Each structure stands twice: as structure tokens, then as C-alpha cells.
Amino acid sequence: xxxxxxxxxxxxxxxxxxxxxxxxxxxxxxxxxxxxxxxxxxxxxxxxxxxxxxxxxxxxxxxxxxxxxxxxxxxxxxxxxxxxxxxxxxxxxxxxxxxxxxxxxxxxxxxxxxxxxxxxxxxxxxxxxxxxxxxxxxxxxxxxxxxxxxxxxxxxxxxxxxxxxxxxxxxxxxxxxxxxxxxxxxxxxxxxxxxxxxxxxxxxxxxxxxxxxxxxxxxxxxxxxxxxxxxxxxxxxxxxxxxxxxxxxxxxxxxxxxxxxxxxxx
Amino acid sequence: xxxxxxxxxxxxxxxxxxxxxxxxxxxxxxxxxxxxxxxxxxxxxxxxxxxxxxxxxxxxxxxxxxxxxxxxxxxxxxxxxxxxxxxxxxxxxxxxxxxxxxxxxxxxxxxxxxxxxxxxxxxxxxxxxxxxxxxxxxxxxxxxxxxxxxxxxxxxxxxxxxxxxxxxxxxxxxxxxxxxxxxxxxxxxxxxxxxxxxxxxxxxxxxxxxxxxxxxxxxxxxxxxxxxxxxxxxxxxxxxxxxxxxxxxxxxxxxxxxxxxxxxxx
DNA sequence: AAGTGGTCTAGACCACTCT
DNA sequence: GAGTGGTCTAGACCACTTT
Numbered sequence: 001x002x003x004x005x006x007x008x009x010x011x012x013x014x015x016x017x018x019x020x021x022x023x024x025x026x027x028x029x030x031x032x033x034x035x036x037x038x039x040x041x042x043x044x045x046x047x048x049x050x051x052x053x054x055x056x057x058x059x060x061x062x063x064x065x066x067x068x069x070x071x072x073x074x075x076x077x078x079x080x081x082x083x084x085x086x087x088x089x090x091x092x093x094x095x096x097x098x099x100x101x102x103x104x105x106x107x108x109x110x111x112x113x114x115x116x117x118x119x120x121x122x123x124x125x126x127x128x129x130x131x132x133x134x135x136x137x138x139x140x141x142x143x144x145x146x147x148x149x150x151x152x153x154x155x156x157x158x159x160x161x162x163x164x165x166x167x168x169x170x171x172x173x174x175x176x177x178x179x180x181x182x183x184x185x186x187x188x189x190x191x192x193x194x195x196x197x198x199x200x201x202x203x204x205x206x207x208x209x210x211x212x213x214x215x216x217x218x219x220x221x222x223x224x225x226x227x228x229x230x231x232x233x234x235x236x237x238x239x240x241x242x243x244x245x246x247x248x249x250x251x252x253x254x255x256x257x258x259x260x261x262x263x264x265x266x
Numbered sequence: 267x268x269x270x271x272x273x274x275x276x277x278x279x280x281x282x283x284x285x286x287x288x289x290x291x292x293x294x295x296x297x298x299x300x301x302x303x304x305x306x307x308x309x310x311x312x313x314x315x316x317x318x319x320x321x322x323x324x325x326x327x328x329x330x331x332x333x334x335x336x337x338x339x340x341x342x343x344x345x346x347x348x349x350x351x352x353x354x355x356x357x358x359x360x361x362x363x364x365x366x367x368x369x370x371x372x373x374x375x376x377x378x379x380x381x382x383x384x385x386x387x388x389x390x391x392x393x394x395x396x397x398x399x400x401x402x403x404x405x406x407x408x409x410x411x412x413x414x415x416x417x418x419x420x421x422x423x424x425x426x427x428x429x430x431x432x433x434x435x436x437x438x439x440x441x442x443x444x445x446x447x448x449x450x451x452x453x454x455x456x457x458x459x460x461x462x463x464x465x466x467x468x469x470x471x472x473x474x475x476x477x478x479x480x481x482x483x484x485x486x487x488x489x490x491x492x493x494x495x496x497x498x499x500x501x502x503x504x505x506x507x508x509x510x511x512x513x514x515x516x517x518x519x520x521x522x523x524x525x526x527x528x529x530x531x532x
Numbered sequence: 533a534a535g536t537g538g539t540c541t542a543g544a545c546c547a548c549t550c551t
Numbered sequence: 552g553a554g555t556g557g558t559c560t561a562g563a564c565c566a567c568t569t570t
């Protein structure tokens with residue numbers, strides 16, 4: 001058997017003279033086994049009972065050690081099967097040219113252009129369109145008054161059937177009313193193509209990127225494993241005249257994306 | 267007393283008919299109290315014993331609920347004092363013009379320009395300079411052969427004394443040898459100014475942004491609270507002729523930064 | 533049926549903070 | 552000293568997966 005049994009990674013013992021709590025020492029040992037490659041990606045960790053026997057401690061202490069590794073995103077547990085080193089998922093690249101006009105002219109929305117370019121199958125579901133009074137921070141970004149309404153477009157993006165991103169776009173109702181922007185399917189090239197057809201030629205976008213642990217509803221919507229943070233992106237689209245015409249608020253699984261930006265030195 | 271006692275947020279009781287585990291129900295209640303503002307930022311949660319009494323459960327179960335909120339980054343515990351809603355720290359903005367030539371011409375490195383502009387006190391410590399054979403991924407980005415060496419500059423950035431970022435720059439030794447780039451203090455405007463003086467006029471940068479939970483050494487170096495993910499940025503600097511001249515690998519506390527990018531529509 | 537992880541009970545002792 | 556959270560023990564029953 002070329003693959004060693006999981007329990008064979010248990011070569012170290014506890015340091016009774018150390019101040020470091022037992023559960024942290026156990027977590028340290030397992031983390032080291034992962035980092036060194038003694039435990040391979042996707043490989044199974046020793047079972048709880050093996051850890052209990054090896055370290056001569058109790059179940060709660062062993063579970064606390066495993067909890068540390070789970071919260072670090074290093075391992076995932078599967079009920080009834082075992083605990084495994086988290087496999088590194090293939091990473092989608094969000095190219096910096098994703099808003100290039102040529103994509104819109106080719107009739108491709110950014111996400112579709114990008115994922116197809118990577119040879120995967122993009123889909124969109126849970127599309128909802130409504131007209132609402134936006135949250136204050138959105139109204140501020142769009143330079144709207146207190147009671148001005150916006151068209152709200154919510155949707156979820158999937159790659160090869162796996163949800164990776166939720167997005168909510170806000171477009172001033174004064175611009176979007178009566179156009180196909182209020183339809184679930186806004187037509188080829190997406191809403192940016194529609195805005196440009198209406199004479200709102202897009203000049204630039206700003207993107208604000210933050211990261212945090214997900215809320216429970218985001219864990220559900222993106223089928224997130226424990227210990228995986230999310231990107232929170234707020235993008236504002238400006239016309240050539242520097243008028244904001246759309247704000248897009250998106251939450252993305254950090255396991256599925258690397259964000260790629262190109263910056264001029266100027 | 268205008269501020270209600272922490273235990274007064276305990277208005278809900280367990281749903282015995284629910285499949286949802288008790289510790290998750292308790293976490294849900296507390297999360298809701300935070301989201302609704304009944305528990306203010308920095309405010310104290312009910313103590314473990316209050317939660318035990320209110321919900322009629324045991325300490326382990328209550329601690330498991332609190333562990334959920336800690337891993338979500340919503341609360342922080344202070345030994346001997348209590349558990350508190352995590353205060354949202356002031357956020358530094360990484361402006362998209364941080365690599366503008368005018369900053370270098372004004373003799374300011376990007377980080378210093380940025381933090382001083384925000385009215386805070388930037389410092390740098392743990393500066394180490396050495397010459398090494400770089401990791402493969404760095405060599406690839408710099409288009410270097412297997413044994414080519416690079417000058418490695420490591421340092422840590424602080425805002426008002428709090429560590430927020432560690433950075434490692436790699437510059438081909440063939441470029442940097444014998445210049446002040448190999449000195450701990452490379453002079454006004456930082457290493458980019460030195461590169462430009464040497465005739466390597468910078469044309470553009472690429473930045474790849476990912477996010478993950480921190481490694482233990484990063485928790486230490488950045489004094490990270492539990493539940494706070496980090497940004498991992500890999501930036502490559504290219505000359506006007508599109509020759510890569512530097513790769514900078516940085517790890518940033520996500521609690522201290524919002525990354526701000528400006529994208530042309532093209 | 534055997535082995536795995538998920539949840540929960542009912543205690544114990546310790547370290548830290550505040551008064 | 553009283554109250555807080557940190558660590559740990561020694562069990563229990565359950566749900567899920569595999570053989």
C-alpha cells in the first residue's frame with residue numbers, strides 16, 4: 001500500500017511541560033502534517049478515536065483540536081465518513097478586462113464571457129427583478145434623493161452547477177423604467193449593453209473589495225464549507241460624464257475566485 | 267440607565283419542536299440581537315451563566331453557541347471580562363492611485379502616502395533584506411531561470427502602532443545588486459523610485475487578490491482576532507516595455523482594509 | 533453491525549479581571 | 552472574593568456511512 005494509513009501520521013506526542021493547551025498542541029501536530037504533505041489534499045485524518053488513543057485524552061479535547069482546523073478552513077468533516085484535508089478547488093479568475101466594451105459588443109455579459117473562456121459552464125438562477133427604495137448607502141452612491149426608487153436585479157451565478165456568487169444590481173428607476181432592464185432577461189450583453197444603447201456610455205467602474213466570514217444565509221446560498229470567507233464587492237458604474245448609473249453588490253465564495261486587477265502606473 | 271443590561275436581550279426561548287440543534291438556535295438568537303442593534307457594537311453579551319440559566323442547558327452547549335459567533339468574527343471574548351460584540355475598526359483605504367508616479371516624485375512610498383493622507387501614523391518595522399533563490403512561483407512571475415537570485419525585502423506595516431500588513435518584495439538581483447535597494451532604507455519614494463531612477467520606468471502593475479483564514483504565524487505577526495480572514499495580494503510591477511521587475515507578496519488584515527480599484531471601461 | 537462524526541449532560545479546576 | 556471565560560474529564564445517545 002503506497003498510501004500510509006491516516007493514523008501513521010501520529011508520530012509526535014504531547015509536551016507535558018508546555019503551557020500550550022493540549023487541544024492546540026494536537027491541532028499544531030495535524031497542521032504540520034498537512035503543511036509538510038504527510039497528509040495529502042483530500043486525505044483522511046486519523047479518526048477521533050485514534051486521536052483519543054494516541055494522545056491519551058478525551059473526545060471533547062480532540063474535537064476542540066479538530067474545531068480549530070475546521071475554523072481555519074484546513075479540514076472538512078463528513079458525517080459518518082471522517083475528517084479530510086480540504087481539497088484546493090480550481091480557481092476562477094476574474095480578469096481585469098471583464099468590463100471591456102468588446103465583450104458587451106460581442107453580446108456577452110462579463111460573467112459568462114469569463115467562465116466560458118475558462119472552459120467551464122456558467123449558469124444564472126434565482127433571478128428576481130423589482131422596484132424598490134434602495135438602502136441609504138446605495139442611494140448615496142447613485143446620488144439619489146431619499147425617496148427615489150431603483151430597479152433591483154438579484155441573481156445567483158453558478159460554475160458547472162456550483163453556486164459561487166450572488167449579486168444585486170441597483171439602477172435608478174428613472175433610467176431603467178420601461179426598458180428591458182426591468183425584464184428577467186435583459187438581452188445580449190446584459191444591462192451594461194442596454195445602458196450604452198440608451199446613450200449612457202460607460203466610462204469607468206470603481207470596485208471596493210472587502211472580505212469577512214459569511215452570514216448564515218450566504219452559507220446557504222453559496223453552499224459554503226465552514227472556514228471559507230467571502231469577498232464582498234461593491235462596484236459602481238459611471239458614464240463618460242462621471243454620472244453613476246449602477247451599483248452592483250456581490251458576495252463571492254473566496255474558494256472559487258482570485259480577483260485580478262491591472263493598474264496603470266500613471 | 268439608558269443602556270439595557272446584557273441579559274435583557276434574552277427575549278426568545280428554544281423551539282423544542284425544531285430539528286435545529288440547541289447551540290445553533292442560541293447562536294441564531296444572539297446573532298439576531300447583534301444584527302438588529304439590540305446588542306450594540308462593543309457591547310457585552312450575556313454571560314455564560316446567564317445563558318445557561320435562560321436556556322436551561324449546560325455550559326458546553328452555551329460555549330458551542332458562542333464558538334459559532336466567534337468563528338464568524340461577530341464577537342470576541344476577553345478572559346475574565348466577558349464576551350463582546352466586535353467593534354468595527356476604522357478602515358484604511360487602499361486607493362487605486364497608490365502607485366501614481368506623483369507620489370514617488372514627492373518622495374513618498376505608497377503606504378506612507380496613503381496612511382498619512384488618512385490622518386494616521388504609519389510605521390514600518392521588522393525590515394529584513396537578503397539575497398536568495400526565490401520560490402518557483404516568484405521566479406516564474408519574474409521570468410527568471412532556476413538558479414537566478416533575487417533581493418528579498420521583508421517588512422511589516424503598522425497604523426498608529428497596530429500591525430496591519432506584512433509584505434515581501436522580490437527584485438531580480440541582476441537589477442538590484444549594488445543599489446540602495448539592498449539597503450534597509452532604500453531612500454525617498456521607496457524601491458519604485460530607485461527602479462525608475464535606474465531607467466526602469468514603471469508602466470503597469472497587476473494585482474491578484476485572494477482571501478483565506480490566516481496561518482498561525484500570520485495571526486501572531488498581525489495580532490489578528492479570531493474569525494478575521496486575511497487578504498493575500500500578489501502584485502507584479504512591469505516596466506514600460508512590459509518587463510517584470512518586482513513581485514510583492516503581501517498579507518493584510520481584512521479588518522483594517524477595504525481595497526479600492528478604478529477600472530476603465532475601455 | 534461497526535465505525536464515523538454530531539450533539540449534549542454534569543461536573544471539575546484553573547486563570548484572568550474587577551471591586 | 553466574586554464573576555468571568557479557558558480547559559478538561561467521562562460519560563451518553565443519536566445520525567450517517569460503509570461493509
